[in-house]
Amino acid sequence: MPFLSSRVIRGAFLGAPQNLELRTIGSHDDTPAPEQPDAGEIDLREKARQEAAAILAEAQKEAGDIKEKARQDGYRQGRQEAAREMEAQRRAVQEQARDLLRAAEEKRREILRGLEEEIVDLIVETAEKLVMQQLSRDPQAVRAVVQEAIALVRDRAQVYVYAHPEDVPVLEESRDELLAALRPNAVLHIVPDKGLRRGGCLVDTPQGMVDATLDTRLEAIRKALGGR
Known part of the structure; x- marks a missing residue:
């Protein structure tokens, strides 16, 4: 019976007290403590870290400067190329304008020459008519x-x-x-x-x-x- 067995076991323990010794498992009194770094070693490490950080910062700054310089150079080069292109276009426009002016002037002279001939012909024709009219009168x-x-x-x-x-x-x-x-x-x-x-x-x-x-x-x- 379950209840009976439980009583027997409990009684057995109570009737026979025993001494128990507690030990720390895995613990040895003769294990040496870890060595702590001295102050000089800490200073060297900190100095090395700071120097590495400074070098990294300088490298980043130089990289930024190089990038900015490249951008500025590209900007200046772009402006120079744009200026050269604009100058070439300006000269082309000026040359076209001069060609147009020359053509217009030549056309004007041609028209004037034609008008001059017409005017001269008209004057001569008028003079001839006047002479004939004068003779008739x-x-x-x-x-x-x-x-x-x-x-x-x-x-x-x-x-x-x-x-x-x-x-x-x-x-x-x-x-x-x-x-x-x-x-x-x-x-x-x-x-x-x-x-x-x-x-x-x-x-x-x-x-x-x-x-x-x-x-x-x-x-x-x-x-x-x-x-x-």
Whole structure:
């Protein structure tokens, strides 16, 4: 029975007291205590640690300086390259602007040359029309042209005046006035020429000729105005 067994065991222990000796297991009185580092060794270790930390800090600082220098160098190099590129672009733009200005100036001159020719042609055409209108209103107008022409050969003894047939009657009527412009005893011949236009004449002498035709006078006007 369980209860009975428990009583027997308990009684057995109570009836037979025994002495027990307690010992520390694994403990030996003769084991030496660990050696403690002296103060000098501690100082050396601390100094070494501090030096290592200083070296590390210096290395980190140098690494940072190198990185910053590289960044600054890269920045400066980038700025220099950008400046060179901008300068190249500026020069290219200036050259393009100069080319455009040269082209514009040449175009302007070309236009002006064309306008000048048109203006000269207009002036010559207007002068021709005025001469013809003047002749239609006053047939005597050709006389002034002939007088001016023969005045250039006033010392000649023989003078031939060639004029358009429609202008010849007017010149014949003015023969005395024309002779007065020449030397005494000069001989004046008035000859009709269908090849000449009205309003002008050719004055011929043995020593030379004076071209006072309308076409020649209009051409002189054109040249005076700078036309071709």
